[in-house]
Amino acid sequence: MRPTCIRNNIRRLRFDASEMTQQALAERIGVTRQTVMAIEKGKYSPSLEVAFRIASVFNAPLEAVFQYEPPDADTSHSGGTGGA
Amino acid sequence: MKLTYQEKSIWGSLVIILAAFAYYFAGVLGGTAAAGAAVVDLRRLIIVTGIIIVVEIVHHIVITVQSGGAPEDERDRLIGTRSYRNAYFLLAAGLFAAIASSVWAPEWTAHVLILTIVIGECGHFVSQLYYYRSGF
Numbered sequence: 001m002r003p004t005c006i007r008n009n010i011r012r013l014r015f016d017a018s019e020m021t022q023q024a025l026a027e028r029i030g031v032t033r034q035t036v037m038a039i040e041k042g043k044y045s046p047s048l049e050v051a052f053r054i055a056s057v058f059n060a061p062l063e064a065v066f067q068y069e070p071p072d073a074d075t076s077h078s079g080g081t082g083g084a
Numbered sequence: 085m086k087l088t089y090q091e092k093s094i095w096g097s098l099v100i101i102l103a104a105f106a107y108y109f110a111g112v113l114g115g116t117a118a119a120g121a122a123v124v125d126l127r128r129l130i131i132v133t134g135i136i137i138v139v140e141i142v143h144h145i146v147i148t149v150q151s152g153g154a155p156e157d158e159r160d161r162l163i164g165t166r167s168y169r170n171a172y173f174l175l176a177a178g179l180f181a182a183i184a185s186s187v188w189a190p191e192w193t194a195h196v197l198i199l200t201i202v203i204g205e206c207g208h209f210v211s212q213l214y215y216y217r218s219g220f
Binding site: 030031032034035038041043044046047050 | 088158
């Protein structure tokens with residue numbers, strides 16, 4: 001399955017939040033642990049509602065949790081051609 | 085390989101439907117060979133459907149007691165929807181096969197339709213397992 005263009009810091013935020021487990025986060029946002037795992041790995045983009053719930057759990061703004069990386073940005077990085 | 089509640093549910097349903105319809109089609113083919121023409125064994129079909137319902141209920145009770153169950157979330161629903169879309173293509177192909185059968189071998193049309201439903205349902209389950217394993 002193609003990874004999504006959404007990057008996230010959930011793993012680090014969980015670590016900072018007294019090493020919160022995936023299960024604990026899943027219970028607080030109302031999804032399964034497998035869904036949290038898929039979101040963390042960037043294999044699944046959550047709905048806006050779940051994204052806001054995650055941000056609310058960590059008391060952080062949405063953009064501190066999720067970042068959008070367009071596919072073109074990936075290409076330019078991996079291509080290694082660099083800029084001027 | 086540790087399976088989630090949803091995966092256990094799907095694997096069970098897949099095995100149950102395959103076993104039940106293998107039994108059904110084995111009987112139909114046996115009956116067809118004996119009669120010399122394709123026959124629809126309605127009695128066997130009703131028995132198989134009943135068995136599927138009962139075994140599915142027991143299977144889900146067992147896995148719920150074992151794993152505590154897990155309510156569907158948005159990802160489960162999305163995987164289900166995508167999997168139904170894949171199954172739709174199998175159903176559409178089966179429908180065309182049934183139309184062709186009604187022209188060239190009308191006595192097999194009912195069997196082709198039953199087989200189409202089985203293949204469609206199996207396609208739905210296999211798609212779900214693929215999405216759960218590959219990440220979605």
